[in-house]
Amino acid sequence: MIKTKLCELLGIEYPIIQAGMGPFQTQKLAEAVANAGALGIISTSGIIFGSLGIDLGPLTAGKGGSYDTVTKYIREVGKGTRKKGATFGINVMVSAELGAPAMEFVRAAVNARDEDPDIREGLKVIITSAGDPLPWTDVIKSSGLKWFHVVPSVRHAKRAEKAGVDAVIASGHEGGGHVAWEPVHTMAILPSVVNAVDVPVIGAGGFCDGATLAAALALGAVGIQMGTRFIGTKEADTCFGDIWKNRLLKTDDRSTIVARGFVGPLRYLRNEASVQLAKLTVEKVPDLFVGHPDITLDQALLATELEGHKALAGQNDEKALFYGGEVAGRIQDIPSVKELIERMVEEAEDIIKELPGKVIV
Ligand SMILES: Cc1cc2nc3c(=O)[nH]c(=O)nc-3n(C[C@H](O)[C@H](O)[C@H](O)COP(=O)(O)O)c2cc1C
Structure with missing residues:
Protein backbone atom coordinates (compact mmCIF):
# COMPACT_ATOMS: atom_id res chain seq x y z
CA MET A 1 0.00 0.00 0.00
CA THR A 238 -15.39 7.98 -26.70
CA CYS A 239 -13.41 10.96 -28.04
CA PHE A 240 -10.32 8.77 -27.42
CA GLY A 241 -11.75 6.04 -29.64
CA ASP A 242 -10.16 2.87 -31.00
CA ILE A 243 -8.35 4.91 -33.65
CA TRP A 244 -6.45 6.78 -30.89
CA LYS A 245 -5.86 3.68 -28.75
CA ASN A 246 -4.60 1.68 -31.76
CA ARG A 247 -2.27 4.52 -32.64
CA LEU A 248 -0.88 4.39 -29.08
CA LEU A 249 -0.26 0.66 -29.44
CA LYS A 250 1.62 1.25 -32.71
CA THR A 251 4.04 3.87 -31.39
CA ASP A 252 7.63 3.34 -30.34
CA ASP A 253 10.04 5.41 -28.26
CA ARG A 254 10.53 8.04 -30.96
CA SER A 255 6.93 8.53 -31.93
CA THR A 256 6.04 12.02 -30.72
CA ILE A 257 6.66 15.50 -32.04
CA VAL A 258 6.11 19.03 -30.70
CA ALA A 259 4.42 21.70 -32.80
CA ARG A 260 2.69 25.01 -32.18
CA GLY A 261 -0.94 24.37 -31.26
CA PHE A 262 -3.82 26.61 -30.31
CA VAL A 263 -2.73 27.34 -26.72
CA GLY A 264 1.03 27.08 -27.22
CA PRO A 265 3.28 24.13 -28.01
CA LEU A 266 1.70 20.69 -27.91
CA ARG A 267 3.18 17.22 -28.04
CA TYR A 268 1.49 15.00 -30.62
CA LEU A 269 1.81 11.40 -31.69
CA ARG A 270 3.87 11.41 -34.87
CA ASN A 271 1.92 10.93 -38.11
CA GLU A 272 1.39 12.81 -41.38
CA ALA A 273 -0.75 15.50 -39.74
CA SER A 274 1.59 16.26 -36.82
CA VAL A 275 4.70 16.23 -39.02
CA GLN A 276 2.99 18.72 -41.34
CA LEU A 277 2.07 20.91 -38.35
CA ALA A 278 5.67 20.74 -37.08
CA LYS A 279 7.02 21.75 -40.52
CA LEU A 280 4.62 24.67 -40.58
CA THR A 281 5.72 25.58 -37.04
CA VAL A 282 9.37 25.75 -38.12
CA GLU A 283 8.34 28.01 -40.98
CA LYS A 284 5.94 30.26 -39.10
CA VAL A 285 7.37 30.21 -35.55
CA PRO A 286 11.10 29.59 -36.11
CA ASP A 287 11.91 30.73 -32.56
CA LEU A 288 9.73 28.09 -30.93
CA PHE A 289 12.64 25.71 -30.55
CA VAL A 290 15.20 28.23 -29.32
CA GLY A 291 13.29 29.55 -26.36
CA HIS A 292 12.16 33.00 -27.52
CA PRO A 293 8.85 32.24 -29.14
CA ASP A 294 6.53 34.70 -30.74
CA ILE A 295 3.35 33.84 -28.88
CA THR A 296 0.93 35.19 -31.47
CA LEU A 297 -0.84 32.31 -33.12
CA ASP A 298 -0.40 32.14 -36.86
CA GLN A 299 -3.69 31.63 -38.71
CA ALA A 300 -2.29 28.97 -41.07
CA LEU A 301 -1.20 26.97 -38.03
CA LEU A 302 -4.58 27.33 -36.39
CA ALA A 303 -6.35 26.20 -39.58
CA THR A 304 -4.09 23.14 -39.83
CA GLU A 305 -4.71 22.23 -36.20
CA LEU A 306 -8.46 22.55 -36.61
CA GLU A 307 -8.33 20.29 -39.68
CA GLY A 308 -6.44 17.70 -37.62
CA HIS A 309 -9.12 17.74 -34.92
CA LYS A 310 -11.86 17.31 -37.46
CA ALA A 311 -10.03 14.42 -39.13
CA LEU A 312 -10.18 12.60 -35.81
CA ALA A 313 -13.91 12.35 -36.21
CA GLY A 314 -13.37 11.16 -39.78
CA GLN A 315 -11.33 8.24 -38.40
CA ASN A 316 -8.34 9.05 -40.62
CA ASP A 317 -5.34 7.72 -38.75
CA GLU A 318 -2.72 9.78 -40.65
CA LYS A 319 -4.68 13.03 -41.05
CA ALA A 320 -5.98 13.20 -37.46
CA LEU A 321 -4.01 14.98 -34.76
CA PHE A 322 -3.53 12.92 -31.60
CA TYR A 323 -2.06 14.55 -28.50
CA GLY A 324 0.29 12.16 -26.76
CA GLY A 325 3.38 12.04 -24.56
CA GLU A 326 6.65 10.19 -24.99
CA VAL A 327 5.29 7.37 -22.82
CA ALA A 328 3.02 6.45 -25.72
CA GLY A 329 5.88 4.22 -26.85
CA ARG A 330 5.68 2.33 -23.54
CA ILE A 331 1.98 1.51 -23.77
CA GLN A 332 1.40 -2.06 -24.85
CA ASP A 333 -2.10 -2.85 -23.67
CA ILE A 334 -5.49 -1.31 -23.04
CA PRO A 335 -6.43 -2.40 -19.52
CA SER A 336 -9.34 -1.19 -17.42
CA VAL A 337 -8.55 1.84 -15.29
CA LYS A 338 -8.77 -0.29 -12.13
CA GLU A 339 -6.39 -2.91 -13.54
CA LEU A 340 -3.93 -0.22 -14.58
CA ILE A 341 -3.91 1.58 -11.24
CA GLU A 342 -3.67 -1.59 -9.16
CA ARG A 343 -0.91 -2.99 -11.37
CA MET A 344 1.07 0.25 -11.15
CA VAL A 345 0.82 0.46 -7.39
CA GLU A 346 1.77 -3.19 -6.96
CA GLU A 347 4.78 -2.76 -9.28
CA ALA A 348 5.87 0.38 -7.44
CA GLU A 349 5.59 -1.39 -4.09
CA ASP A 350 7.72 -4.29 -5.34
CA ILE A 351 10.35 -1.93 -6.71
CA ILE A 352 10.54 0.04 -3.48
CA LYS A 353 10.73 -3.15 -1.38
CA GLU A 354 13.39 -4.73 -3.59
CA LEU A 355 15.56 -1.63 -3.92
CA PRO A 356 17.48 -1.98 -0.64
CA GLY A 357 18.64 -5.45 -1.76
CA LYS A 358 19.95 -4.02 -5.04
CA VAL A 359 22.19 -1.31 -3.67
CA ILE A 360 25.09 -1.21 -1.29
CA VAL A 361 24.99 1.77 1.03
C1 LIG B 1 -5.07 14.62 -24.92
C2 LIG B 1 -4.44 15.55 -23.94
C3 LIG B 1 -5.08 16.75 -23.65
C4 LIG B 1 -4.53 17.63 -22.69
N1 LIG B 1 -5.22 18.77 -22.36
C5 LIG B 1 -4.84 19.50 -21.27
C6 LIG B 1 -5.67 20.54 -20.74
O1 LIG B 1 -6.77 20.80 -21.21
N2 LIG B 1 -5.21 21.22 -19.67
C7 LIG B 1 -4.00 20.95 -19.10
O2 LIG B 1 -3.62 21.61 -18.14
N3 LIG B 1 -3.18 19.98 -19.59
C8 LIG B 1 -3.60 19.24 -20.63
N4 LIG B 1 -2.82 18.18 -21.09
C9 LIG B 1 -1.58 17.83 -20.34
C10 LIG B 1 -1.95 16.85 -19.20
O3 LIG B 1 -2.74 17.51 -18.25
C11 LIG B 1 -0.75 16.22 -18.47
O4 LIG B 1 -0.01 17.18 -17.81
C12 LIG B 1 0.12 15.40 -19.40
O5 LIG B 1 -0.68 14.53 -20.16
C13 LIG B 1 1.11 14.60 -18.57
O6 LIG B 1 1.99 13.90 -19.38
P1 LIG B 1 1.77 12.39 -19.92
O7 LIG B 1 0.91 12.54 -21.11
O8 LIG B 1 3.15 11.93 -20.20
O9 LIG B 1 1.10 11.63 -18.82
C14 LIG B 1 -3.31 17.31 -22.05
C15 LIG B 1 -2.67 16.09 -22.38
C16 LIG B 1 -3.22 15.23 -23.30
C17 LIG B 1 -2.51 13.93 -23.60
Whole structure:
Protein backbone atom coordinates (compact mmCIF):
# COMPACT_ATOMS: atom_id res chain seq x y z
CA MET A 1 0.00 0.00 0.00
CA ILE A 2 1.55 3.27 -1.10
CA LYS A 3 0.18 6.21 0.88
CA THR A 4 1.53 9.73 0.59
CA LYS A 5 0.59 13.25 1.65
CA LEU A 6 -1.46 13.51 -1.53
CA CYS A 7 -3.70 10.66 -0.32
CA GLU A 8 -4.17 12.43 3.01
CA LEU A 9 -4.82 15.80 1.41
CA LEU A 10 -7.66 14.50 -0.77
CA GLY A 11 -8.78 11.33 1.01
CA ILE A 12 -7.83 9.12 -1.94
CA GLU A 13 -6.41 5.62 -1.85
CA TYR A 14 -3.61 5.94 -4.44
CA PRO A 15 -1.31 8.92 -5.16
CA ILE A 16 -2.32 9.10 -8.82
CA ILE A 17 -4.13 11.91 -10.65
CA GLN A 18 -5.75 11.54 -14.07
CA ALA A 19 -4.75 14.65 -15.99
CA GLY A 20 -7.15 17.21 -17.39
CA MET A 21 -7.25 16.48 -21.12
CA GLY A 22 -9.23 19.18 -22.85
CA PRO A 23 -10.47 19.90 -25.39
CA PHE A 24 -11.67 16.33 -24.99
CA GLN A 25 -14.29 15.12 -22.57
CA THR A 26 -13.09 13.08 -19.61
CA GLN A 27 -16.20 12.57 -17.47
CA LYS A 28 -16.29 8.78 -18.00
CA LEU A 29 -12.58 8.47 -17.39
CA ALA A 30 -12.78 10.70 -14.30
CA GLU A 31 -15.55 8.53 -12.93
CA ALA A 32 -13.59 5.31 -13.52
CA VAL A 33 -10.38 6.74 -12.04
CA ALA A 34 -12.16 8.11 -8.97
CA ASN A 35 -14.01 4.83 -8.41
CA ALA A 36 -10.68 2.99 -8.67
CA GLY A 37 -9.31 5.02 -5.74
CA ALA A 38 -7.25 7.69 -7.53
CA LEU A 39 -8.22 11.27 -8.47
CA GLY A 40 -10.40 11.70 -11.57
CA ILE A 41 -10.42 15.06 -13.30
CA ILE A 42 -13.11 16.69 -15.45
CA SER A 43 -11.60 18.60 -18.39
CA THR A 44 -13.08 21.96 -19.35
CA SER A 45 -10.99 23.57 -22.09
CA GLY A 46 -13.22 22.17 -24.85
CA ILE A 47 -16.13 24.05 -23.33
CA ILE A 48 -14.11 27.25 -23.60
CA PHE A 49 -13.40 26.71 -27.27
CA GLY A 50 -17.09 25.95 -27.85
CA SER A 51 -18.15 29.12 -26.04
CA LEU A 52 -15.60 31.16 -28.05
CA GLY A 53 -17.21 29.82 -31.23
CA ILE A 54 -14.14 27.75 -32.17
CA ASP A 55 -15.26 24.47 -33.69
CA LEU A 56 -12.80 21.71 -32.93
CA GLY A 57 -14.97 19.06 -34.49
CA PRO A 58 -17.63 16.76 -33.11
CA LEU A 59 -15.41 14.73 -30.80
CA THR A 60 -14.29 17.56 -28.57
CA ALA A 61 -16.22 18.92 -25.64
CA GLY A 62 -18.37 21.92 -25.42
CA LYS A 63 -21.48 23.28 -26.98
CA GLY A 64 -23.50 25.84 -25.10
CA GLY A 65 -22.74 28.08 -22.14
CA SER A 66 -19.73 27.41 -19.96
CA TYR A 67 -21.58 27.46 -16.66
CA ASP A 68 -24.34 25.03 -17.65
CA THR A 69 -22.03 22.63 -19.46
CA VAL A 70 -19.55 22.33 -16.62
CA THR A 71 -22.41 21.96 -14.11
CA LYS A 72 -23.75 19.10 -16.23
CA TYR A 73 -20.32 17.42 -16.30
CA ILE A 74 -19.90 17.79 -12.52
CA ARG A 75 -23.34 16.30 -11.89
CA GLU A 76 -22.59 13.38 -14.26
CA VAL A 77 -19.37 12.51 -12.46
CA GLY A 78 -20.97 13.20 -9.06
CA LYS A 79 -23.72 10.72 -9.86
CA GLY A 80 -21.27 8.07 -11.08
CA THR A 81 -18.97 8.32 -8.07
CA ARG A 82 -21.48 8.89 -5.28
CA LYS A 83 -21.95 5.22 -4.36
CA LYS A 84 -18.27 4.73 -3.71
CA GLY A 85 -17.78 8.12 -2.06
CA ALA A 86 -15.00 8.66 -4.61
CA THR A 87 -13.01 11.86 -5.14
CA PHE A 88 -12.80 13.99 -8.27
CA GLY A 89 -11.82 17.46 -9.39
CA ILE A 90 -11.87 19.84 -12.35
CA ASN A 91 -9.10 21.28 -14.48
CA VAL A 92 -9.45 24.94 -15.41
CA MET A 93 -7.06 26.69 -17.77
CA VAL A 94 -6.56 30.22 -16.46
CA SER A 95 -4.56 31.99 -19.15
CA ALA A 96 -5.48 35.68 -19.35
CA GLU A 97 -7.62 35.38 -22.50
CA LEU A 98 -9.65 32.55 -20.94
CA GLY A 99 -10.35 34.47 -17.71
CA ALA A 100 -14.10 34.94 -18.19
CA PRO A 101 -15.06 31.32 -18.94
CA ALA A 102 -12.54 30.11 -16.33
CA MET A 103 -14.40 32.18 -13.72
CA GLU A 104 -17.68 30.55 -14.82
CA PHE A 105 -16.16 27.10 -14.24
CA VAL A 106 -15.04 27.99 -10.74
CA ARG A 107 -18.49 29.44 -9.97
CA ALA A 108 -20.14 26.30 -11.34
CA ALA A 109 -17.93 24.08 -9.16
CA VAL A 110 -18.62 26.12 -6.02
CA ASN A 111 -22.38 26.19 -6.63
CA ALA A 112 -22.59 22.50 -7.52
CA ARG A 113 -21.02 21.73 -4.13
CA ASP A 114 -23.33 24.11 -2.32
CA GLU A 115 -26.41 22.61 -3.96
CA ASP A 116 -25.62 18.93 -3.35
CA PRO A 117 -23.91 17.53 -0.23
CA ASP A 118 -22.79 14.42 -2.15
CA ILE A 119 -21.02 16.58 -4.72
CA ARG A 120 -19.48 18.53 -1.86
CA GLU A 121 -18.05 15.23 -0.59
CA GLY A 122 -16.77 14.10 -3.99
CA LEU A 123 -15.57 17.28 -5.74
CA LYS A 124 -12.54 18.24 -3.72
CA VAL A 125 -10.03 20.00 -5.94
CA ILE A 126 -9.53 22.55 -8.70
CA ILE A 127 -6.41 22.12 -10.80
CA THR A 128 -5.57 25.36 -12.57
CA SER A 129 -3.10 25.42 -15.45
CA ALA A 130 -1.73 27.48 -18.33
CA GLY A 131 -1.80 30.85 -16.63
CA ASP A 132 -0.90 33.05 -13.69
CA PRO A 133 -2.36 31.70 -10.42
CA LEU A 134 -2.04 34.95 -8.43
CA PRO A 135 -5.28 36.62 -9.64
CA TRP A 136 -7.19 33.49 -8.57
CA THR A 137 -6.21 33.43 -4.91
CA ASP A 138 -9.28 35.11 -3.44
CA VAL A 139 -11.86 33.26 -5.47
CA ILE A 140 -10.39 29.77 -5.09
CA LYS A 141 -9.14 30.03 -1.51
CA SER A 142 -12.61 31.02 -0.31
CA SER A 143 -14.29 28.19 -2.26
CA GLY A 144 -13.64 25.35 0.18
CA LEU A 145 -11.89 23.41 -2.60
CA LYS A 146 -8.26 22.33 -2.50
CA TRP A 147 -6.20 24.11 -5.13
CA PHE A 148 -3.39 22.62 -7.23
CA HIS A 149 -1.61 24.52 -10.00
CA VAL A 150 0.40 23.09 -12.91
CA VAL A 151 3.87 24.63 -13.35
CA PRO A 152 6.60 24.24 -15.97
CA SER A 153 9.45 25.84 -13.98
CA VAL A 154 10.82 26.70 -10.55
CA ARG A 155 9.86 30.36 -11.02
CA HIS A 156 6.26 29.41 -11.75
CA ALA A 157 6.23 27.00 -8.79
CA LYS A 158 7.32 29.76 -6.40
CA ARG A 159 4.63 32.03 -7.78
CA ALA A 160 2.00 29.33 -7.26
CA GLU A 161 3.18 28.85 -3.69
CA LYS A 162 2.92 32.61 -3.14
CA ALA A 163 -0.63 32.48 -4.53
CA GLY A 164 -1.50 30.00 -1.77
CA VAL A 165 -1.95 26.70 -3.62
CA ASP A 166 -2.18 23.46 -1.65
CA ALA A 167 0.15 21.64 -4.06
CA VAL A 168 1.96 22.18 -7.34
CA ILE A 169 2.11 19.83 -10.28
CA ALA A 170 5.54 20.04 -11.94
CA SER A 171 5.02 19.28 -15.58
CA GLY A 172 7.88 17.99 -17.73
CA HIS A 173 8.28 18.41 -21.46
CA GLU A 174 7.85 14.72 -22.32
CA GLY A 175 4.16 15.00 -21.46
CA GLY A 176 1.35 14.74 -23.97
CA GLY A 177 -0.69 17.70 -25.13
CA HIS A 178 0.14 21.09 -23.70
CA VAL A 179 3.84 21.53 -22.93
CA ALA A 180 5.86 24.58 -21.92
CA TRP A 181 7.71 26.84 -24.36
CA GLU A 182 10.98 25.87 -22.67
CA PRO A 183 11.73 22.15 -23.05
CA VAL A 184 12.63 21.11 -19.49
CA HIS A 185 11.87 17.46 -18.82
CA THR A 186 10.53 15.74 -15.71
CA MET A 187 13.88 14.38 -14.51
CA ALA A 188 15.13 17.97 -14.27
CA ILE A 189 12.02 19.95 -13.36
CA LEU A 190 10.53 17.67 -10.71
CA PRO A 191 13.43 17.57 -8.19
CA SER A 192 14.15 21.27 -8.83
CA VAL A 193 10.58 22.18 -7.89
CA VAL A 194 10.63 19.82 -4.89
CA ASN A 195 13.71 21.67 -3.62
CA ALA A 196 12.28 25.12 -4.32
CA VAL A 197 8.89 25.04 -2.56
CA ASP A 198 7.45 23.86 0.75
CA VAL A 199 4.07 22.72 -0.57
CA PRO A 200 3.66 19.12 -1.79
CA VAL A 201 4.75 18.50 -5.39
CA ILE A 202 3.20 16.10 -7.90
CA GLY A 203 5.09 15.03 -11.05
CA ALA A 204 3.52 15.09 -14.53
CA GLY A 205 4.93 14.05 -17.89
CA GLY A 206 6.35 10.62 -18.58
CA PHE A 207 4.53 8.52 -15.97
CA CYS A 208 2.85 5.28 -16.97
CA ASP A 209 3.78 2.37 -14.70
CA GLY A 210 5.07 1.27 -11.31
CA ALA A 211 8.69 2.08 -12.12
CA THR A 212 7.91 5.68 -13.04
CA LEU A 213 5.62 6.05 -10.00
CA ALA A 214 8.41 4.79 -7.73
CA ALA A 215 10.85 7.15 -9.48
CA ALA A 216 8.59 10.15 -8.83
CA LEU A 217 8.45 9.29 -5.13
CA ALA A 218 12.25 8.92 -5.10
CA LEU A 219 12.55 12.38 -6.64
CA GLY A 220 10.53 13.81 -3.76
CA ALA A 221 7.06 13.95 -5.30
CA VAL A 222 3.93 13.00 -3.33
CA GLY A 223 2.28 11.55 -6.42
CA ILE A 224 1.95 11.60 -10.19
CA GLN A 225 -0.43 12.98 -12.79
CA MET A 226 -0.89 10.92 -15.98
CA GLY A 227 -2.58 11.82 -19.24
CA THR A 228 -1.40 9.66 -22.13
CA ARG A 229 -1.43 6.37 -20.17
CA PHE A 230 -5.08 6.94 -19.19
CA ILE A 231 -6.09 7.46 -22.84
CA GLY A 232 -5.00 3.85 -23.33
CA THR A 233 -7.64 2.39 -21.02
CA LYS A 234 -10.98 0.74 -21.63
CA GLU A 235 -12.97 3.52 -19.96
CA ALA A 236 -11.34 6.50 -21.72
CA ASP A 237 -14.20 8.59 -23.16
CA THR A 238 -15.39 7.98 -26.70
CA CYS A 239 -13.41 10.96 -28.04
CA PHE A 240 -10.32 8.77 -27.42
CA GLY A 241 -11.75 6.04 -29.64
CA ASP A 242 -10.16 2.87 -31.00
CA ILE A 243 -8.35 4.91 -33.65
CA TRP A 244 -6.45 6.78 -30.89
CA LYS A 245 -5.86 3.68 -28.75
CA ASN A 246 -4.60 1.68 -31.76
CA ARG A 247 -2.27 4.52 -32.64
CA LEU A 248 -0.88 4.39 -29.08
CA LEU A 249 -0.26 0.66 -29.44
CA LYS A 250 1.62 1.25 -32.71
CA THR A 251 4.04 3.87 -31.39
CA ASP A 252 7.63 3.34 -30.34
CA ASP A 253 10.04 5.41 -28.26
CA ARG A 254 10.53 8.04 -30.96
CA SER A 255 6.93 8.53 -31.93
CA THR A 256 6.04 12.02 -30.72
CA ILE A 257 6.66 15.50 -32.04
CA VAL A 258 6.11 19.03 -30.70
CA ALA A 259 4.42 21.70 -32.80
CA ARG A 260 2.69 25.01 -32.18
CA GLY A 261 -0.94 24.37 -31.26
CA PHE A 262 -3.82 26.61 -30.31
CA VAL A 263 -2.73 27.34 -26.72
CA GLY A 264 1.03 27.08 -27.22
CA PRO A 265 3.28 24.13 -28.01
CA LEU A 266 1.70 20.69 -27.91
CA ARG A 267 3.18 17.22 -28.04
CA TYR A 268 1.49 15.00 -30.62
CA LEU A 269 1.81 11.40 -31.69
CA ARG A 270 3.87 11.41 -34.87
CA ASN A 271 1.92 10.93 -38.11
CA GLU A 272 1.39 12.81 -41.38
CA ALA A 273 -0.75 15.50 -39.74
CA SER A 274 1.59 16.26 -36.82
CA VAL A 275 4.70 16.23 -39.02
CA GLN A 276 2.99 18.72 -41.34
CA LEU A 277 2.07 20.91 -38.35
CA ALA A 278 5.67 20.74 -37.08
CA LYS A 279 7.02 21.75 -40.52
CA LEU A 280 4.62 24.67 -40.58
CA THR A 281 5.72 25.58 -37.04
CA VAL A 282 9.37 25.75 -38.12
CA GLU A 283 8.34 28.01 -40.98
CA LYS A 284 5.94 30.26 -39.10
CA VAL A 285 7.37 30.21 -35.55
CA PRO A 286 11.10 29.59 -36.11
CA ASP A 287 11.91 30.73 -32.56
CA LEU A 288 9.73 28.09 -30.93
CA PHE A 289 12.64 25.71 -30.55
CA VAL A 290 15.20 28.23 -29.32
CA GLY A 291 13.29 29.55 -26.36
CA HIS A 292 12.16 33.00 -27.52
CA PRO A 293 8.85 32.24 -29.14
CA ASP A 294 6.53 34.70 -30.74
CA ILE A 295 3.35 33.84 -28.88
CA THR A 296 0.93 35.19 -31.47
CA LEU A 297 -0.84 32.31 -33.12
CA ASP A 298 -0.40 32.14 -36.86
CA GLN A 299 -3.69 31.63 -38.71
CA ALA A 300 -2.29 28.97 -41.07
CA LEU A 301 -1.20 26.97 -38.03
CA LEU A 302 -4.58 27.33 -36.39
CA ALA A 303 -6.35 26.20 -39.58
CA THR A 304 -4.09 23.14 -39.83
CA GLU A 305 -4.71 22.23 -36.20
CA LEU A 306 -8.46 22.55 -36.61
CA GLU A 307 -8.33 20.29 -39.68
CA GLY A 308 -6.44 17.70 -37.62
CA HIS A 309 -9.12 17.74 -34.92
CA LYS A 310 -11.86 17.31 -37.46
CA ALA A 311 -10.03 14.42 -39.13
CA LEU A 312 -10.18 12.60 -35.81
CA ALA A 313 -13.91 12.35 -36.21
CA GLY A 314 -13.37 11.16 -39.78
CA GLN A 315 -11.33 8.24 -38.40
CA ASN A 316 -8.34 9.05 -40.62
CA ASP A 317 -5.34 7.72 -38.75
CA GLU A 318 -2.72 9.78 -40.65
CA LYS A 319 -4.68 13.03 -41.05
CA ALA A 320 -5.98 13.20 -37.46
CA LEU A 321 -4.01 14.98 -34.76
CA PHE A 322 -3.53 12.92 -31.60
CA TYR A 323 -2.06 14.55 -28.50
CA GLY A 324 0.29 12.16 -26.76
CA GLY A 325 3.38 12.04 -24.56
CA GLU A 326 6.65 10.19 -24.99
CA VAL A 327 5.29 7.37 -22.82
CA ALA A 328 3.02 6.45 -25.72
CA GLY A 329 5.88 4.22 -26.85
CA ARG A 330 5.68 2.33 -23.54
CA ILE A 331 1.98 1.51 -23.77
CA GLN A 332 1.40 -2.06 -24.85
CA ASP A 333 -2.10 -2.85 -23.67
CA ILE A 334 -5.49 -1.31 -23.04
CA PRO A 335 -6.43 -2.40 -19.52
CA SER A 336 -9.34 -1.19 -17.42
CA VAL A 337 -8.55 1.84 -15.29
CA LYS A 338 -8.77 -0.29 -12.13
CA GLU A 339 -6.39 -2.91 -13.54
CA LEU A 340 -3.93 -0.22 -14.58
CA ILE A 341 -3.91 1.58 -11.24
CA GLU A 342 -3.67 -1.59 -9.16
CA ARG A 343 -0.91 -2.99 -11.37
CA MET A 344 1.07 0.25 -11.15
CA VAL A 345 0.82 0.46 -7.39
CA GLU A 346 1.77 -3.19 -6.96
CA GLU A 347 4.78 -2.76 -9.28
CA ALA A 348 5.87 0.38 -7.44
CA GLU A 349 5.59 -1.39 -4.09
CA ASP A 350 7.72 -4.29 -5.34
CA ILE A 351 10.35 -1.93 -6.71
CA ILE A 352 10.54 0.04 -3.48
CA LYS A 353 10.73 -3.15 -1.38
CA GLU A 354 13.39 -4.73 -3.59
CA LEU A 355 15.56 -1.63 -3.92
CA PRO A 356 17.48 -1.98 -0.64
CA GLY A 357 18.64 -5.45 -1.76
CA LYS A 358 19.95 -4.02 -5.04
CA VAL A 359 22.19 -1.31 -3.67
CA ILE A 360 25.09 -1.21 -1.29
CA VAL A 361 24.99 1.77 1.03
C1 LIG B 1 -5.07 14.62 -24.92
C2 LIG B 1 -4.44 15.55 -23.94
C3 LIG B 1 -5.08 16.75 -23.65
C4 LIG B 1 -4.53 17.63 -22.69
N1 LIG B 1 -5.22 18.77 -22.36
C5 LIG B 1 -4.84 19.50 -21.27
C6 LIG B 1 -5.67 20.54 -20.74
O1 LIG B 1 -6.77 20.80 -21.21
N2 LIG B 1 -5.21 21.22 -19.67
C7 LIG B 1 -4.00 20.95 -19.10
O2 LIG B 1 -3.62 21.61 -18.14
N3 LIG B 1 -3.18 19.98 -19.59
C8 LIG B 1 -3.60 19.24 -20.63
N4 LIG B 1 -2.82 18.18 -21.09
C9 LIG B 1 -1.58 17.83 -20.34
C10 LIG B 1 -1.95 16.85 -19.20
O3 LIG B 1 -2.74 17.51 -18.25
C11 LIG B 1 -0.75 16.22 -18.47
O4 LIG B 1 -0.01 17.18 -17.81
C12 LIG B 1 0.12 15.40 -19.40
O5 LIG B 1 -0.68 14.53 -20.16
C13 LIG B 1 1.11 14.60 -18.57
O6 LIG B 1 1.99 13.90 -19.38
P1 LIG B 1 1.77 12.39 -19.92
O7 LIG B 1 0.91 12.54 -21.11
O8 LIG B 1 3.15 11.93 -20.20
O9 LIG B 1 1.10 11.63 -18.82
C14 LIG B 1 -3.31 17.31 -22.05
C15 LIG B 1 -2.67 16.09 -22.38
C16 LIG B 1 -3.22 15.23 -23.30
C17 LIG B 1 -2.51 13.93 -23.60
